[in-house]
Amino acid sequence: MKFEGTYVAMVTPFDENKQIDEEGFRSNINYLIDQGVDGLVGAGTTGESATLNHEEHQKVIEILVDEVDGRVEAIAGTGSNATSEALSLTKFAADAGADGALLITPYYNKPQQHALVDHYSTIAAACDIPIIAYNVPSRTGSDIAVETAVELAKVEGIEAIKEASGSVDKVSDIYRALSREGLEDDFNILSGEDSLTLPLMAVGATGVISASANIDARRMVLMVNSILNDDYTRAMELHYEMVDLIRALFIESNPVPVKTAMNLMGLPAGPFRQPLCEMKEDNLEILKKALKESDLI
Incomplete structure (x- = not known):
């Protein structure tokens, strides 16, 4: 299977009792499909899978x-720090x-490289x-080495890697x-860093699994498709149109700003589950400014 294009790391909307808002989740799915995305990821980090x-x-x-x-x-987040639970x-x-x-990758345990392959x-x-x-690695304490990524590529059924190490050199080396x-x-490489999607695709990635696309899927789709069609001039224009918003959406721990932005836009998102909580007021103002400048609120 070729993983290519724009995939959205979806939030899990909660109701006022912090239970899964099924109607809201279904609404968001249809909204994003209408924006032209290639795939949707549920129960990942952005979906507050840890809680x-x-x-x-x-x-x-x-x-x-x-x-x-x-x-x-439809891509399911199924990772865990226990192999048995992930299985x-x-x-x-x-x-x-x-x-x-x-x-x-299993978090907290810090498995060895050969243990990751296993x-x-x-x-x-x-x-x-x-x-x-x-x-x-910023979340897990474990980094898939270049050589390990190649070993994974040789395993039947392992078809791609989402790279969120923050390094263009790393993706280039892979x-x-x-x-x-x-x-x-x-074996496909997918960007896991929204703001680095353009340079990562320039050195071999085939798409992105994006948290910010919950907010601005249309432009992310246009940028990724422009790159896939070798129109880097248009892709660069879109990158610079989005970059301030993307930075604002990661000004605090993901998915706090993303869910906050969705609530401001009238999209189903709802509250957070602890230990996450509301944004600091000064960061909220930065987020609101970026949303207004992007004509999203």
Whole structure:
């Protein structure tokens, strides 16, 4: 499976009791599909997966697959710091009909590089679903090395990596290493850093899994499609149109600014689950200014 284009790391909207707002989630799915996205990711970091219990996690995946109904790719976040739990969630996603599974590297445990290969290989061998490894060392304390990414690319069923290490050099090195092994067409790299999507795609990434696209999917889709069509002039224009908004959306821990922006725009988002809480007032003003300048509020 070729993972290419714009995927949205969706928020999980909550009602006033901080329970999953199913109607709001379905509404957001349809809104984003109408914006032209290529895929939607549910129950990932932006979806506050860390505070979803197992039953809620499965519910989000079920709603996503049901509402998408084959119109775009439905990707389930199924990672965990326990291989057994990640395996259980990935099997559930496969049985539910998801098109792929996004698995963050086990957090806190800090597994060795060969242990990361074993972790992902164990799940890929047991689950009939394309797997995207998710590398975000700032959150997990674990970084997938270039050589490890190449080893993962050789494992049947592991089809891509979401790279959020914040390094253009890292993605460049991964792509070059894949090319040396003849794997560059069989294993995709997806940007996990919204503000770096343009440069990461310039050195080999094929798309983005974007949190900011919850807010401005239209322009993210236009930029990514421009890059895929080798129109870097237009892509650069769109990058600079979005960059201040993207920075404002990460001024505090994701997804706090994103959910705040959605609430300001009248999109279903609702409150946060602790330990996340409302934004500081000065940061909120920066976010509001960026939204106004982008004609979103």
